[in-house]
Amino acid sequence: MRQLLTLSAAVLALSMASASADTEFPAKLVGHALLPAETFIQPPADAPAQLRISGQFTNLARAEGMGTVMGRSSGRPTGVRVPFFGQPVQGHSGIKRMRDGTFWVLTDNGFGSKANSPDAMLFLRRYNIDWGRGAMDALETVWLHDPDRKVPFRINNENTEKRYLTGGDFDPEGVQIIDNKFWIGEEFGPYLIRADRSGKIEAVFETQVDGKPLRSPDHFRVVASNPGAPTDPSVNLGRSRGYEGLASSPDGKFIYGLLEGPVWDAEKKDWEKTADGRTVLRILEFSVAEEKWTGRHFKYVLEPGATAIGDINMLDTTTALVIERDNAEGVGAKVCPAGQRAETCFHDPAKFKRIVKIEMTPAMANGPVRKIGHIDLMKIQDPDKKARKPLDNGVLTFPFFTIENVDVVDGKHIVVGNDNNLPFSSSREPNQADDNEMVLLDIEALLKAK
Numbered sequence: 001m002r003q004l005l006t007l008s009a010a011v012l013a014l015s016m017a018s019a020s021a022d023t024e025f026p027a028k029l030v031g032h033a034l035l036p037a038e039t040f041i042q043p044p045a046d047a048p049a050q051l052r053i054s055g056q057f058t059n060l061a062r063a064e065g066m067g068t069v070m071g072r073s074s075g076r077p078t079g080v081r082v083p084f085f086g087q088p089v090q091g092h093s094g095i096k097r098m099r100d101g102t103f104w105v106l107t108d109n110g111f112g113s114k115a116n117s118p119d120a121m122l123f124l125r126r127y128n129i130d131w132g133r134g135a136m137d138a139l140e141t142v143w144l145h146d147p148d149r150k151v152p153f154r155i156n157n158e159n160t161e162k163r164y165l166t167g168g169d170f171d172p173e174g175v176q177i178i179d180n181k182f183w184i185g186e187e188f189g190p191y192l193i194r195a196d197r198s199g200k201i202e203a204v205f206e207t208q209v210d211g212k213p214l215r216s217p218d219h220f221r222v223v224a225s226n227p228g229a230p231t232d233p234s235v236n237l238g239r240s241r242g243y244e245g246l247a248s249s250p251d252g253k254f255i256y257g258l259l260e261g262p263v264w265d266a267e268k269k270d271w272e273k274t275a276d277g278r279t280v281l282r283i284l285e286f287s288v289a290e291e292k293w294t295g296r297h298f299k300y301v302l303e304p305g306a307t308a309i310g311d312i313n314m315l316d317t318t319t320a321l322v323i324e325r326d327n328a329e330g331v332g333a334k335v336c337p338a339g340q341r342a343e344t345c346f347h348d349p350a351k352f353k354r355i356v357k358i359e360m361t362p363a364m365a366n367g368p369v370r371k372i373g374h375i376d377l378m379k380i381q382d383p384d385k386k387a388r389k390p391l392d393n394g395v396l397t398f399p400f401f402t403i404e405n406v407d408v409v410d411g412k413h414i415v416v417g418n419d420n421n422l423p424f425s426s427s428r429e430p431n432q433a434d435d436n437e438m439v440l441l442d443i444e445a446l447l448k449a450k
Contacts, residue, residue, distance in 0.1 A: 071423025
């Protein structure tokens with residue numbers, strides 16, 4: 001016992017000292033909740049009839065029969081087939097804890113692209129997470145819709161009365177709630193979207209960076225070039241590299257959108273990076289009162305081994321948590337033999353899955369954030385046997401391709417969740433579609449680190 005107390009005191013003492021990006025802090029599992037992969041809900045009664053079936057276009061050409069197309073993850077069959085009856089409750093891509101202890105969770109565009117997701121409806125759900133039972137209990141669902149025609153381009157359900165939005169219109173990836181409004185960070189444009197409490201769109205803001213529009217190839221103002229012609233010069237962001245995380249200041253005055261990909265540097269004719277070649281992602285600041293981009297930004301530099309971020313949420317006025325990850329999935333215990341690749345094993349298992357604490361003070365504006373330290377989601381300690389999935393070498397791993405939800409719960413705990421990409425991710429078992437998972441973690445030392 002004395003050794004444990006001494007170790008605990010040492011960890012807390014370290015946390016009070018000045019840490020760095022390489023400083024790793026422990027993470028202990030306190031709760032683990034699951035929402036089964038094949039969880040579906042029915043659309044609203046006034047939704048177009050064709051939305052009662054989803055996943056018809058995952059291979060772009062229409063799939064005529066129900067359950068006729070097998071989902072695959074890096075070539076491995078996941079055991080789940082599309083199309084589906086109903087809308088899948090998947091793609092968890094943003095989370096916000098409310099004062100009453102419930103959580104709002106945002107779904108993404110559905111099946112991965114604008115072209116293959118016109119029958120995937122966009123919605124948010126509020127959950128009570130019962131950590132004792134390990135269950136996520138849905139309390140309400142809010143469907144995004146545009147009856148007032150605030151979306152500045154033609155949507156898939158253009159000529160319907162309610163004009164429900166789908167993944168063929170937007171890819172929502174982050175959410176904040178300010179003055180009872182949903183603020184949503186979107187990846188295709190990228191856009192910042194405001195909706196009221198019912199999910200009705202009130203405004204769509206195009207993004208500005210360095211005083212110029214920020215546009216991906218999926219922005220509605222981008223015109224495809226003829227074969228052999230130069231690419232559209234207005235495109236300065238990669239496809240599906242818009243907002244992957246969205247944070248807000250504690251007073252609700254500012255929103256911070258974290259891009260998943262780097263901005264194109266027209267002068268250098270290259271993606272924005274550091275002098276030593278590391279990828280730079282922008283965190284862009286938006287004034288809620290003025291409804292415009294302030295022109296300030298912060299630079300988030302990816303670590304070697306990381307390829308993307310998954311989410312951001314503020315801890316206080318100057319510090320935040322960010323998910324930083326690689327593009328791999330799977331556990332080491334089920335890795336393929338060296339140099340081999342098969343449908344029944346992981347040829348490229350997960351290695352880099354972190355929650356990073358950062359500092360972004362006004363003095364750092366337009367420069368890099370400071371990384372204070374991190375936890376390794378591949379090393380979650382489980383001394384109290386809370387895990388509801390098998391351990392890997394004595395620890396719970398979070399080996400998902402996409403981990404896209406993080407928020408603070410209190411001074412000791414955070415919640416982290418995956419995006420299960422149904423039917424396209426199988427990260428725990430090579431041939432079994434991932435459940436939606438939420439873990440409650442004790443990371444007190446990192447939260448106190450300076």
